[in-house]
Amino acid sequence: MKKGVMVLAVVFIMLLSGFFGRSLMYVMAEEEADTRPEKYYTSIHLKDGDTLWSIAQTYCADSEESVEEYVRELRQMNSLSDDHIDAGHYLTIRYYK
Template sequence: MKTYRNGKRRFRSLIVILLMILAFCSGFFGHTLLNARAEEQNAPGLNRYYTSVQLRQGDSLWELAEQYCEGSPYSRSEYVEELKRMNGLKSEQIHSGEYLTVVYFAE
């Protein structure tokens, strides 16, 4: 009976230690990732601006990228990924009538 309790205590201690390690790692890596995002550098001499656009029939993220990424530090594919991230899109599927936030760069 005594060894059963000792084993149970050790198991609980191990679980607590693992949870503490997990909490530390998630806090550390989450903080690191947020700092990396915050330190993204804009193109020299350009300011970052945001606007909302209403999608028309036939619009695609790639067409928006072609229109708005000119002069930006992004390639077209990077800009499409940024649009998806900014607007919470899981895929490239968009619909006319929706509004999307886009980023553009200017002096």
């Protein structure tokens, strides 16, 4: 009788440790997956010499997209028909942090 209770207790402890150990592993994996930078939007004041391409090189550095893709998105976000921008105006940009 005592031996049966001991075996059941050991099996129960093993099942619990497997469950909690697996749960802990899932939590650790989720934390690791969430290390990607967050995407934010802001408006910048354009200065003399700024171009969509120079802005793209600055702000897409932390992303996985190309400068060309970022310029295309800048045009779309700001309703621009071409690459022309003027100093003194504002431009909405996306950045990662």
